[in-house]
Amino acid sequence: MTPASDTALAVNAWFRANARDLPWRRPGFGPWGILVSEFMLQQTPVVRVIPRLEEWLERWPTPHALASTPQSEAVRAWGRLGYPRRALYLHGCAVAITERHGGIVPETVSELLALPGVGEYTARAVAAFAFGHRHPVVDTNVRRVLARAVGGVADPGPPSTRRDLAAMAAELPEDRDEARVFNAGVMELGAVVCTARSPRCDACPLRETCRWRAAGYPEYTGPARVVQKRFEGSDRQVRGLILAELRASHRPVTAAEIAALWPDAVQLERALAALVADGLAVPAEPGSYALPE
Template identity: 65%
Template sequence: MLVSEFMLQQTQVARVTPRWEAWIRRWPTPADLAAAPPAEAVRAWDRLGYPRRALWLHRAASAMVERHGGEVPRELDELLALPGVGPYTARAVAAFAFGERHPVVDTNTRRVIARAVLGHGHPGPPSTTRDLAAMSSLLPVADAAARTFNAAAMELGATVCVARAPACDRCPIAAQCAWRAAGYPDHEGPRAPRQARFEGSDRQVRGLVMRELRATHRPVARGELASIWPDAEQLDRAIETLVGDGLAVVGDDGLTLPAA
C-alpha cells in the first residue's frame, strides 16, 4: 500500500494502476527495491510525474531494510520517520493497511467536511493541524469503524460531493448536510490555490530532461539536450533543479540518473 500512496499523490488512479502493477511485480518487497539502483526506480516511475517520489520511495525502502527488517512499520511515528512519508501517507498506511484509528484527510475529505459540517461550498486553504483536528472529531471510536469512516468520506467526495456539480440528489448524507440546509450559499472565503499551468512551465522542461535521461544508460551531454527546449536559460534552470533534487548527476561526460 505504501507504493500506491506514493504514486497516487497528485496523480489519477487510471495512470497509476498499470505502473503500480509493474512496480510490484518487479519489486514485491522493500528489500527488493532497496537492492536496486536508484536510477532503476526513476526509470520504472516512467511518466507518472513528480519523479522525486521515486527517489523518496527508494530511500524509504532502504530505511525499512535498515530499521524494520524489511517490513513496512505500522506505528505512525515510525512511518513519519521514513524518507518522503508525510502526514497523509503515514496516516493512510496506518489506517488502511493496519487498521489503526487515525484521521486521514485528502482533498475529497476536506470538501465533504467543508460542506456537510461547516456549510461552506468549498474548503479553504489546507492546514494539516486544522484538517486533522476536524476529521478526528468526526471519527468513530472503534478502529474498524474509523477505518470505514475514513474511506467513506474519501469515496463520497470523489464520487458524489465533487468539486463541480455535486450529485446532492443521491448523497447519502443530504439530510445532514449543513451546506444544503443553508441553501447552498456561495463560498466567500479563501480557496485552496490552483496548481500552476503545466504547459511552458519548468515542470514541463524537467519532464523532458528526465525523459532523455531515462531513455539511455549513458551520460547525456548538455549539447544534446539543447534540442528539446528552445529557451536555454529555462533549460539550464530545469537541469539545475534536477541536480539539486538528486534526480540527475553531473559528470565529465554529461548528465545521468543517480547510481547510488
C-alpha cells in the same frame, strides 16, 4: 462506548455497499503495496495509478527488492506518473525500511513520518488502511466533504493540518474497524459523489443532514485559492523534457542533446541545475548527465 454518529453510520453503510473495487482494497494486499499505492496517489488520479502500481509490485514485491535496485530503475519505472521525486523518496523508504525496520513496513505514525516523502496524510493512511489503527486520515476529498457536510461551505479553503485532523477526529467512530471504514468511506464519497466540480447530491448518503445543502449551496467566499502556474513553458515542463531524455537513454546524455530539448538556454540550465539539486540527475562524463545509480 460512544455510539457512532449518524454521519458515520450513513457513510459506512454507503461505503460497504458502493466501494469501488480498487487493488489496494483487496484482502491481503499488504502494507508494502499500500505504501507504494499511497506514494503513487499523491496528486495523481486513481485511474492513472492502477496499471503502474501493478507493474511496480510485480517487479518489487518487497521493500528489500526495491532497496536492492539502483535509483535509476525506480525513476524509469515511475515513467510519466509525475513528480518523479516520489520515485526517489519511495526508493529511500525501501532502503530505510530494510536498514532500520528489518524489511518490515513500520506501523506507527511517528515511524512512518520519519520515512522520506511520507507526510501527515500518507503516514495516517498507511497506519489506518494497512494496519487498522484508529487515526483520522485527511486528504483533499475528506477536507471537501467535511467542509460541506459539517461546515456548510462549498470549499474547505487553504489546508490547515491541525484544524483538518481535528475536524475528522471529531467525526471518527470509536471502534477501530468502523473508524477504518469511515476514513475510507469519506474519501470515497469525496472522490465519486461529493466531487469538486459537479457533486451528485442526489446519490449522497448525507443529503438529509448536509449543512451545505441545507443552506442552499452557498458559493465559496473564502480566500482566493492559489492558481497553479501554467504548465506550457514552465520550468516543470522543461524538467520533464530533460528527465524523459535521461529515462530513455541508457548512456549519459550530452549537453548538446540536452540543449536540443528547449530553445531557452537560461531556463534549460536552471531546470537541469534543479534536477541535479533534487538528485534526479547526476553529472557523468564531462558535460554529460545521467540518472542516479
